[in-house]
Amino acid sequence: HGLGVLGDGGRGAPQAAGLAGAPDVVVTATLSKSFGSQGGAVLGPAPVIDHLVNAARTFIFDTGLAPAAAGAALAALRLLRREPERAARARDVATALHTRLTAEGLEAVRPDAAVVSVRAPSPEQAVRWAADCRAAGLAVGCFRPPSVPDGISRLRLTARADLTDAQIEHAVGVISSVRRQSPPNWRE
Template identity: 70%
Template sequence: MSTVAGTAPVTPSTPVTPVTSSAPVTDPFDWLEQAAADRRRAGLVRTLRHRAPDQDLLDLAGNDYLGLVRHPRVTRAAADAALRWGGGSTGSRLVTGSTELHAELEAELADFCGAEAALVFSSGYTANLAALTALTDADTLIVSDALNHASLIDGCRLSRARVVRARHRDPESVRAALAARTERRALVVSDSVFSVDGDAAPLAELAAACREYGAALLTDDAHGLGVLGPGGTGALAAAGLAGRPDVLATVTLSKSLGSQGGAVVGPRRVIEHLVQAARTFIFDTGLAPASVGAALGALRLLRAEPQRAERAGRVARTLSARLAAAGLPVSSPQAAVVSVRVDAPEDALAWAAACRDKGLAVGCFRPPSVPDRWSRLRLTARADLTEEQIDFAVEVITRTAPGR
C-alpha cells in the first residue's frame, strides 16, 4: 500500500474491470493519433532539436554549469581514454565493464565529496533507481519531496516500500511522516537543488529529522555538485553533512563535470551493498571510457580551479536580479538554475522561439514536466559567461517577453 500526503491510501489489489469488445483489435496503436492530437491542443508537443557542432547560439539551455564540456583538458581526457580503452566498456561493471579508469574516478569523486566511497553508473537516472530500489524493501518507508525529479519518483515507484509525498521543502511534513511510520526502516529523499526553479532543499533540517527518527537521508545532488559547497564539493558539504554514516548522495557527471554518467557517493558499506544488489548496476553496461575520462579530467580541473563554482552562482544571481529589475517574474536562485514564469505553455514556446531567433538558446518547461500550472523559461548560469554575454542574454529575454 502506498500513501500520498493528503490523500487516502491506494490499494494495488483493487479489482480492475476487464475491457470487453465484440470485435478484435486490428490496430493496437490506433490510440496514438488521439494522444498526439490531445498534446497539440494543449500546446505540449515536444520536439527533438538536433544541434550542429558549431551552432551560432549562446547556450543558456544546457547544464554545462562550469563551462567544461568543451574545455581542451576535458575533451583531451575523453579522447585519450577512448584511444586507450576503446569506444565502449564492453559489458556490465561486474563482467568486463570496469576499468582502472572507473576506479580512479570513483576514488577521486569520493574524496572530493568527502565520502568514504563512490560507485559510477551509466547515468544519474540509473544511480537514483539503484539507490532507491536496493536500499529499501516492503518494511521501509520512503518520504519523498513533492517536487522531486522524475528519476527519484520512478525509483520510489519501483521500490517495494510505502511512499509518503512530503510537502515541498518542509521538514515538519517529513517529521510527521516519520513519526507516524510503522515500518522498521525509513529513507528520506530529496533533490538538493530543484531543477525547475533552482531552490535548494533544507538539508541540515532534513538530516536532523532523520537522526531524530532513525532514518537515512538520500539527496540527488545533480544540480549542486560543482556549484554548492567549498570549491563545488556539493550540497552535503555545504550543509556540513559530508561523510556522515547516515547520509548519501547521487550525482551526475553530465552537468558540472561536462561528461555523461552518474554516481552514488556515501558510506562504504552502502556502496558495497549496491554492487551486490542494485539491478541498474549489475545488469547495465558500464559507462563508456571516454565519458569516464572526461569526468575525471573535469573533476581534476575543478579541483585546480575551485573559483569556477563561486562564479556560476554569481552569474545566476546577476541574471535573476537584472531580470527582476526588468519586471519579469524570476526565481531567486540558490545554485545555477534561474527560471522565469510564463502564464501559458503556448507563450513559453513562443518566447523560447523568439529568443532562439535572436541567437539565445533557453530551456522551456511546461506541464506536465512541471507540477503546477506555470510554464517557465529555464536559464543555465554558466561560470564561463562573459559580462557581454550576460548583457546580451538579459536584453534578448526582456525584449522578447510576451506582451512587450
C-alpha cells in the same frame, strides 16, 4: 545541482551543509550541469550502493556512461580542483542573471546553485519563448508539464563561471525582448 557550485571550491551541497563524509548520508550528483557531461552518480555507504546495483531497475536496465562522458566529468573535476574559484564565479553569475532578469520585470526564481529559472505564463508561451530565444542565438531549457507541475512552466538557464558580463546582458536582453514580443495570452 550543487556539485561544482556550492561548498568550498564547489564540493557540493552536502559539503556546504557540513554533511560530506557522514556515514548515513547518500548523495546524488548530476554530471550534466556544472561538469558539462551527462549522467550522474550516487555516493554513499557500501550497503546502499550494493542495494542500488542489485535492485534498482533504473540502474540495472541502464547503460553505463560512455567513456567520453566519464572522461569529460573527470576533466571538469580536475579543472575545478585546480581552479576552485570557478564555483564562486558560477554563483555570482547566477545571482547576476537573477538580479538582471528580475529588474526587467521577469519572474525569475532566486537560484540555490547555478540554475536560474524564468517563469512563463503558460506551457505554450514557455515553448514559444524558448524557440524565439533559440532563433535569436540563445539556447535555454524549456520545462513544462508533465516534467514540472501545472502552473510553473519555465525557461531554465545554467550559469557558468566563464560567462562574461556582456554575455549575461545579452541573455537577459534576448529573454526580455522575447517576452515583450509575445502576446500575454498567446496559445497554440
